[in-house]
Amino acid sequence: MAFGPTGDSEGTNVARRPGGVTVAPRSREASPAQRRIVVIVPTRNESGTIAEVAQRVLAQQEHLPHYRIDLLVVDGLSTDGTPELVSEMSASEPRIHSLAMDETGLGLALLAAYAHAADDLAADVIAQLDADLSHEPERLEAMLDALAEGFDLAIGSRFAPGGGMKDWPASRHILCRGANFLIRLLTGCWSIRDWTSGYRAFTVDLYRRLDIASINFRDYTLQPALVYEAVRCGARVCETPIIFTNRRWGKSKLPVLAYPTNLLRHFVGARLRRLTSRTPAPGRAVRVES
Secondary structure, three states, rough: OOOOOOOOOOOOOOOOEOOOOOOOOOOOOOOOEEEEEEEEEEEEOOOOOHHHHHHHHHHHHOOOOOEEEEEEEEEEEOOOOOHHHHHHHHHHHOOOOEEEEEOOOOOOOOOOOHHHHHHOOOEEEEEEEOOOOOOOOOHHHHHHHHHHOOOEEEEEEOOOOOOEEEEEHHHHHHHHHHHHHHHHHHOOOOOOOOOOOEEEEHHHHHHHHHOOOOOOOOOOOHHHHHHHHHHHHEEEEEEEEEEOOOOOOOOOOOOOHHHHHHHHHHHHHHHHHHHHOOOHHHHHOOOOOO
C-alpha cells in the first residue's frame, strides 16, 4: 500500500473547526452490507512508525469484509513532522483522516477523537491502538469477533491467558501491575485483569451511554476510567490476549509520578460515590470473558 506526497493539505481529508481543532470531514459512505469501524491512533512525535501502523491497520480490511475500516490519527502537538506525514498519506488514501489538537493530553485527544468518529465519520465501532507498534494491528480481528458475538467492549489484555509483555523494563512491569491491582481493589471488580490497556474496541452504542462527565482527568487516567464507566452501565466486557512489545521508536509520554496519583484520586472518588449511592458492586453486574 503506497502513500503519495502532496506538498500541502489541499484536497486531503483535513478541515478546520472553530476552537482550534483541526478535523477530517465526513468520508465517503460505507457499503450498506458493511459496518464502519474507525481505528483511532493518538500520536505525539511518532513519525518513525505511523506509516507502518497505518498500512497494517488498513491491511486488516482483507480479513474483515463486513467492516469498512477508517483510520483517524489524532495528534497532540507533534514537532517531528508526524502531522505532515499523515497529511501526505491521506492525500492518496481516503480512509485516513486527521485531527490535530491545540494542546497535549492523551485523554483530551481521545475524547475529541471518539466524538469525531461517532458524529462526523458515522462509526458503528470505535477502536484505538498505540502509534509506536506496541500493539499489533493484526489483533483487531479477534477483538471485532468478540463484538460480533455480543460484547460491548473488547480489551486487548496483557494479563488474559495467552497475553504478555515483551522487552519491558522491571519498572514498567511494577507500574503496570501495581496500577491494575489498585484499580481492581478500589472498584471491587476483580474479573477484569487489564484496566489500563490502550488497545480496545467498543460499540458506538456503548460510547453514547458512558457518563464521561463524571471523569475529571484528561490524561492517561481516562482509559481505565472509561472501562469503569462501561462496567457501571452494565456493559459486556471481553478480554482478548495481546502481546505488548516495548516501543522501538521515540519516548513514552506516560507521566510516571502523576499517573498513579491521578488513578488513586479518581478511583477513590468513584468508590466513594458508589458507596454513598448504594449501587451494587460492579463486579457482580459485569460479565467478563477471555
